[in-house]
Amino acid sequence: MTFGEKQTNPLAKTHWRGDMQADYFYPSGLAGDKFFKHLKENDSFLATKCTKCNKVLFPARLYCEDCFNEIPDSDWIEVPASGKIKLFTVAKLDAHGDKLKDPKVIALIDIDNTDGTLLGIINSKDYDRDFTGAKVKAILRPKENREGTLKDIKYWE
Amino acid sequence: MVEEKKDPAFRLRETKGIMSWPPYAPGTHVRESDIREKKISYTWWEPEVQYAWSTGHAMNVFLDGLKKGKIMGIKCKRCNDRILVPPRMFCEYCYGPTEEWVEVGDTGVIETYSISYLDADANRITEPILIGVIDFDGSPPHHGIMHYFGEMSKDEIKIGMKVKAVWKPESEREGAITDIKYFKPL
């Protein structure tokens, strides 16, 4: 009965190593395309207002997921690239579980004049501070270096 | 749960009475050139994912056999002594454990094949790859593995042709399916 057989050879191949190779390209979508193209040229964000439930959706979306209402171009509004920190953490490990040289402060930021939030890195070495409620501003890359992706926001201060 | 609601804020197109569906095709076509020229906004990501798959006991014995120049199968006594190649710990038909190891031998017959002008990355190649399934002599009909064919041209290969394995020299074998280089005509 093979289930009961014992493997006595210490050199037996018990694992097969390999990887998954694939590259990905994520189009930002109809709403995302407008949002990032605006961010490339301006120092502000775009949000969308759902006239049914009056929520100001951020990041800007094609539709309101609660009302299932498609949002027309006329309901897109410009909002400042600033907000207040809602939640934060100080990360000491990187994505692979190795220790970071310098810890990073990561925060969920309530964007001003909207009902939405954005994840961002706070440019601060004050690791013992309580950042909750702190007002922050997005520091953007110089316009000529912007690509039209989230990386155009260098960090928040 | 269903009410007669007519909400003017909900942007419904008037579709009652339309008898050709779908009435429109929502979606925005993007060409390869639009992507290359960055006409649309996108984010690029290259994930790094590594794996170490457990081989399991049956595959362990099979790979070990390949290193020694043997193709191992395993018998299910409940299913008329069906010899399973590749071997596995249990028979998927009767769902019972398989019992006896059997050396299947390395000759067989071509069950099916393809002449490919594409390599693994979908690049075009000029010298075609001959790939197919070998039905081993030592196992019941339609029980075999997939492998390359060699020492035959694309005009010679056909279903039913007798073939034999060509092995790598013993020093180069590592306990992998590639210890067999290809199957050649007998």
Next chain:
Amino acid sequence: MKEVAVIGAGMTLFRRHLKETGKELSFLATKMAMEDAGIQKDDIDMVVMGSAPDAFDGIHMKGENLIDGSAATNKPYVRVFNGGGTGVFAPIAGWWHVASGVADICLVVCEEKMGNCYPHPQTAFRHIWDPILDRPLNTNLVWLFAMEYNRYMTVHNIKKEWIAEVAVKNKRNAVGHPCAQLADPNITVDDVLNSEIMAWPVNRLDISPPSDGAAALIYCNKDIVHKFTDDPIYVGGVGWGIDSTMWTNRDLYFPRYVANAAKMCYKKAGINNPTKDIDFAEPYDPFTYKELHHMEGMLLCKKGEAAKLTHEGVTQRDGDMPICPSGGLLGVGNPIAATMGQKVCELYWQLAGKAGKRQIPGDPRVGVGMAWGDIMQMATVIALRRG
């Protein structure tokens, strides 16, 4: 068990790359289905999402990611997946929800963004193979279909010309479809046979393209269907089944797993004589020979006979047994799970008389759709009937 009726369907454009995100595509398809049914988001009780591997969209757990666009926020929701079979399996899972009585109205959405996997979804497809026995041979997925095509063609002694006629029929049928990616009113058998060889016997025009797209379907139970229509289209039967992964240990010339799923569906639907009781069918056609292979698996004709029927014109839209009147995957596109648009939504539109230029003449009353997936394993079959 309650009787289940289809009251609305929708689908998006199918193209190699679409600008919309997965969520936006799901939204557009769902919105069209809701427009067809005349309902709002709050009317929907539960949502079923069907979407093929995360590896295409490149978002792990994409079922959860697509919720917003699928009208599923704060609702019971489930994502189902079985490879290419998802296009018909998601409607089957939606049927469970309504037939069991746990939902009165259920939305089924299928979405796919194969274009995200760059430069070609083939890189994701490479990972379907067994990592120990198959991948070290540097395999390309087209080889697998080429081997099955060869076996089918050789065992039944069928000419490639007759198999190529499937591509001609479907790409011409797709001309009436607004979402179609590869419709071609002038394509000929010579075009197909002279297109570049990928892996013999598969030529480029024998294969359906990878696509982005989404489709949606709305079910309700018999008790409330009178609020939506006087002429309901019901789900007559469902069937599904899977064969073993060990595809090298099976004779590929006949898909027995399709026959098993079809028998299960026909039994429920009361179809005793498939060739007489079924008016038209949408078998899964990612490759030309696959349509024929599946026709035989669905017991619509004898083994080896499907190519002859195609050659004689029996499977044209105005023939005795129209097959793939939508244009199928070869004509409209193949965004894996979103092929529900051709395989199930099309059945509904044809039976309701709403298929426009693609409408089958006469009075079709029973249509059968089918999808196929994984490594020559999964079959899902659904039968819709009028009244």
